[in-house]
Amino acid sequence: MLGPLLSKLSEKSIVLASSSPRRKEILATAGLSFRVVPSRFDENLPKSDFKTRPEDYATETARGKTEEVFRRLADEGSPPDLVIGADSIVVLDGDILEKPKDEAAAAKMLHRLSGRTHSVISAVSLAVSHRGGQDFSLVNFHGSTQVDFSEIDSAMIDYYVGTKEPLDKAGSYGIQGIGGTFVSGIRGDYYNVVGLPLHRLCREILILADKGLL
C-alpha cells in the first residue's frame, strides 16, 4: 500500500520503538526502511485506572514508549523523522491480559481463553518531528480484533506451555505460531493480533505524507 511512497520514505529516519521481532517483521513486510531502538519506558501503568477503557491503557503505554525514544534520540542530537511505538493487550471479561510472568500464569491464561472470544487491542503512537527538529506531534490510534479461541484441554495447554512459545506473548499465545492452531476464526486485522494494526498504520503514514508532515 505504501509502495509508490517508499522511495521518498527511504530518505526519512524512521524508528521502531519496540524490540518485538514480530513487529519488526510486520513493518518490514510493508516495505519500510527503519531501525529498531527499543524503548526504556517502564510498562507499569496501573491497569485498574483503565478498567472501562482498556484501549486507553494500550495507547498510553504505546505513547510512553514512543515519547521516550523520540526524546532520547533528540537529546542525543539526532531527532528522527518518525518514531513508531506500539503496545498489544488481550482483553477478556474486561480484564487486561499481558505477558505471563511464568509457565503457571501462562497455563492459567490459556484455560481462561479456552472456548471463549477475546479481543486483542494493538495501540500505536506515532511521533512526527517538526521539520526534523526536537519538537514533535503525536498521532495515536488502535486496532481491535476479536479472536475465537477453540476449546482446548489440559494436555494441549501443558504441551503448548512446554514449547515456551506462550512466555513472551500477551495473552500467552502466538497466533503466528503453534497458538494459531487454537484459533477458529478472527474478526478484524490479523496483524493487529500479531502486534501491529498494519493496514491502519499504512493509512496513517499515507495521511502524514499527503499533509507534507512526513
Place this chain on the structure above:
Amino acid sequence: MLGPLLSKLSEKSIVLASSSPRRKEILATAGLSFRVVPSRFDENLPKSDFKTRPEDYATETARGKTEEVFRRLADEGSPPDLVIGADSIVVLDGDILEKPKDEAAAAKMLHRLSGRTHSVISAVSLAVSHRGGQDFSLVNFHGSTQVDFSEIDSAMIDYYVGTKEPLDKAGSYGIQGIGGTFVSGIRGDYYNVVGLPLHRLCREILILADKGLL
C-alpha cells in the same frame, strides 16, 4: 492443538500433496512431520460447472490432487498413511479467481478486488489409508473466510504487480506479504486465506486419531 498427539503421528507417513511453500509452512507450524509430494493432477475443471457452488470446485480440485498422489505412491508400493491435498480460490460476485496468467491479469484482478469484500475458500481433501494398504477413505472439508480489501489506486496496484508477489497467488495477492497491507480486516480463519484451514485441519486429524483411523 495436535501437541499431545505429535509423537504418535510422527510414526505415520504423512504426505502434503502440494508444492506451495505457504502450505508447507502452515503444516510445519502445527508441528506435523511430513514430506511434500506435489500432485500432477491437472487443475483444469470447468469453472462454469460450479457457478453456484464454488466451494465444490475447490473441493473437487483438492480431491483430485490427493487421490493422484495417494494412488501414485501406492502404485510405487509405498502407500502413505495420510495424504493432505488442498486448493484455494478467491470468489467475487460468484466468479472464481485463481492465479493470474500474467501481470496484466493480476492488475485487472486487483482492480476488481479494490474496495470490495471477497471470500477465500480453501478446500482440503484427506486420503486415509486402510491399515496401511492400497485402499483409502476420503475426508473432504473447506474453510471460507471473508476478506475486506481497502480501496487501492492504480499506482499502488502497478507497484505491487511489479514486485511479482501477485503472480503465483490465487486472487493476485498474498495476505502474508505486501498484499497484507491492503486488507483492512477478515472474518474467519487467517490461515485459510494463506492456503489451509489450519484449525479445522487439526480438528479433523484429531477426529481421525480418536477413531483409530490414523
